Amino acid sequence: MTIGLIDIDSKIPNLALMKISSFFKSLGEEVEFVKPNKEYNRIYASAIFTRSKNKCEELLNIYEDKIEIGGTGWDLDKVLDDEIEHMKPDYTLYEIEDISRRIKGIGTKESKIKKATDIVNAGIGFTTRGCVRQCGFCFVPKKEGDFKQVSEINDIINPKSNVLVLHDNNLTADPNCIDKLNEIRDRKLIVDINQGCDVRLVNEDIAKALSEVRHLRSIHYAWDLMKFEKDVIEGIQTLSKFIKPYRHMCFMLVGYNTTFEEDIYRFHKLREFKVDPFVMVYNEKNDRKLKHFARWVNARIYKSCKWEEYGPWIREQLSYNQMSFI
Template sequence: MAIGLIDIDSKIPNLALMKISSYYKGIGEDVEFVQPNKTYEKIYASAIFTKSKGKCEELQNIYGDKIEIGGTGWDINKVLPKEIEFSKPDYDLYSVEDIASRMRGIMTKERKLQKATEIVNAGMGFTSRGCVRECGFCFVPKKEGKFRHVAEIKDLLNPKSNVLILHDNNLTADPYCIDKLKEVKERKLIVDINQGCDVRLVNEDIAKALSEVRHLRSIHYAWDLMGFENQVMEGIKTLSKFIKPYRHMCFTLVGFNTTFEEDMYRFIKLREMKVDPFVMVYNQKDDKRLKHFARWVNSRIYKSCKWEEYEPWIKAQVEYNQISLF
């Protein structure tokens, strides 16, 4: 019998499952994603998003004691045993087709396969864990604790390519941030700072170091809380001296503790700075106005019509206003 794996909701290869696979293959076990009508000695599943709790419960009902579920979407306190946590990921676990099938958005089949190949062949992992911040909407402080160093850039490389997906939660808070970026540059890597940069901590030295490495996609950061407006604006100005604003992406959390007027204000400020915003609705909050706002912003519909002219929202307002009254 083999070890079975279930990736419940990851959009990119799931690092925990890759490490579990590597560990068990290393001790001579067969490992594969769960196949229908097959029996497994043990099954490991991972959920990234809290919206997947229902799916996790279904899997528990099906497999009982045989399955072990982890991931932020299920249990933020659960961690991998040390012997698995420090295993090198199994970079052969996912196929290009696996990842391509999880991709959303409008793109040709060829482009989807190209992007999936890039991701599957990339190195990935953390050089640090934890975060110096304690944001009320974030799982990281509870799950990972205080900021600490855990690995070197060289430990994360995949010999298949020079792409590195860096999962560090707050690279710009790292005392070794510039040294790590210099190593990325010297190794001629293409980096995706997957969790974004804390733009409030970007000074000219960090901005210069960020500009000297090749990025897999737009450099991204967040403006989640209104109270940090000045620091975010200063960070964007500093970064923009070295990396043009059209190469920036700013994630904007809505539905947590801001009003819609504050959400719109942040959108307008970012566009004034020529930065592309990307709206994230907190915990998939069931608010039709926020969902319409997210689509209007994220699909770049704002470039062709004003919010007040956005037809899907115009049609939805009558029902929305009736619900709001109650």
């Protein structure tokens, strides 16, 4: 029996597919990513992003009842069987080239290969599922339910590397947060807290524990809603006592329920604390102003010109105004 897998849109190794691979390999089955013109007894696909729904529908038309599709981008209610969920990921599934091809942006082929090597060799997984928050824009509460413990740090370590990609949705809400961070420190692991930290919950003990582990990249958190300004700012100030602000990144959700004036305000407020913002446009909303704003912020163009001086947006407005008079 041959099992085919399709990773529709993941930017890093897809954990669900890795567990499916482990499960079927434990039964003695052959498992591989789907190859053209090859027959498979069963195919499993995963989509992370909702923008991939059209691709999912195309796959259903091609493979019909032979394929099963899961993932947040396709079906929030579909989950892995318990037996598969608790499998150790198949760390041999992905090749370095699979991931390096997915790395976008500026960079040499060699730098992308190096980054891909770190990612492929990393341990990856969750120690908790769910979240204590009920944010209206987030899929986690519906898909994963109440906050709960699901595994230990030791369960997700990849023997090939000391890098750990931790997918926990809200590590700072975990009653065992400090113990887990101390274990990561004591094991000399390098951690990527992939989903970020809830900075509103950061106290001095958590901030100190976060400062004592090695981070694969900047420590990141979010400021999505204006009503949480006070708590977010207090969390940033506490974290900054232990981790310098140049090592922070704050994700800013725009296009959900904030005005553009509030978006600009949050940007300037974060820069007052020397924190780098990163703009995320809600549901990839087709708003040209927000897309220009995201590029101005995320490409760090704000360091060379003010928003009011940003040429591409100025030119687009002029072009629109001229067209409206034709």
